[in-house]
Amino acid sequence: MLYLIGLGLSYKSDITVRGLEAVRNCQRVYLEHYTSILMAASLEELEEYYGKPIILADRELVETGSDDILRDAKKEDVAFLVVGDPFGATTHTDLVLRAKKSGIPVEVVHNASVMNAVGSCGLQLYTFGQTISMVFFTENWRPDSWYDKIMENRKIGLHTLVLLDIKVKEQSIENMARGRLIYEPPRYMSISQCCEQLLEIEETRGTKAYTPATPAVAISRLGSAAQSFKAGTIEELSQYDSGEPLHSLVILGRQCHDLEVEYLLEFADNKEKFRQDVIADQEFFKPAPWTPPVETDD
């Protein structure tokens, strides 16, 4: 059996009881280790908690070495652990397909992921549109296809969840060229960097998918004891010190009810200003008001 088990967001005890029982019965335990990290538990703590050694699975192992992971999984139990949910931001459908093709039964143990826990900022999950990823810009690579997606979401009034880049096993170009397996320290995008990149692309494109005054919510360390939210405009948040990772951002859409705004005010430095910013931004992409049909004498 192949178990795909979500670990949730932060603590080692965020695993479900059913998930923990499964891990403890598995012969081999892999931890997917390139799209997210568990914030409040080290690898050693997890190994002690499970009573098992853990094999770290980088992108290469998952994408090209899945035979290793699936080895003997017809007769043994293998756990593949994923921070968040196994079908959250990064789906592991490929691994499941390969298992099924080899006749290996698969069981999924779901858990919270940023894709649903983001609801704790107070915005209804119902009114979120497509999710975008913001990658670190480099001198020569400043991808901005996400801009059109924000535009599409905002045109119909929906919020946009922005997932911020993390680099956990990155080689410098020099080390890569020389084939040296030396990795850079991990990097996690901050809220301010994300907002700066948003502002830069809006300035280049200039079609007002959003403006510097568009309200947003910074979500830091979601699900951990140090969790925090900050509500402000994109421009204000480009100056915000968001502290330790991980971070995500929600860009508001027009569909925002009073109760949601009231909840967000708790996270604003200047409540009255934030309320006014939300009201002003709701004018963007507003449908034309309904007008009664003109009466005629027919």
Next chain:
Amino acid sequence: MLYLIGLGLSYKSDITVRGLEAVRNCQRVYLEHYTSILMAASLEELEEYYGKPIILADRELVETGSDDILRDAKKEDVAFLVVGDPFGATTHTDLVLRAKKSGIPVEVVHNASVMNAVGSCGLQLYTFGQTISMVFFTENWRPDSWYDKIMENRKIGLHTLVLLDIKVKEQSIENMARGRLIYEPPRYMSISQCCEQLLEIEETRGTKAYTPATPAVAISRLGSAAQSFKAGTIEELSQYDSGEPLHSLVILGRQCHDLEVEYLLEFADNKEKFRQDVIADQEFFKPAPWTPPVETDD
């Protein structure tokens, strides 16, 4: 302390280890009991598992009786349990706001909800648009504002998650009029009824937000041992016997990659037909192809 604790989707052991520890330490335990049900555990099993009596919280208690729930929560620990995640389909922001205003600290223990576990059908959560709710039509009440939302999602190629109505504490009009607290047996919408309502409104509106041939995925008993998926057109699924509750439906959008389609084929009765249905449906709302600018002799 007020704990809002997600129970996940199905088993009593779908609670997280951290959530279970919190429940066992609480003086009072409420279970929200009007928006969803835990499929594989009865109330008695949960009480035995937690070692605590459980107070069922219907809509009335949560919406108007929150003082009861929050009573003494400054000095005692109170658990409010929610199937799925506390900020999933139904958000409990109102209860959190009232707690905060009374100076009661709040801790949230997240869990999987249909809003993220739906990813296990193989469609990427990234490309879902706004979520809609399908209520039971009655003779005089056939609300269809969700139709415009499907249209908006599909215009930009996004999938639509449809949450199906459940009625767990419903009075007949006669019993309500006579003030008799007698409740009807619980009702859960089936996939076929949902698809019939979709077809009826499309026939009335006629603006092709979707057609009878639009592909969809029926998701039944998500997260339980009896979980099942069925891929087919809306018309095919209107004839589908989906079995025991709970059910949800995903109406596909145009943004569907080969790997996602391949995964869905596992759930189709006629794989080749389903693949062709997906290809045909992707023509709806397709952006015009890019054409090179015309060369001029300027």
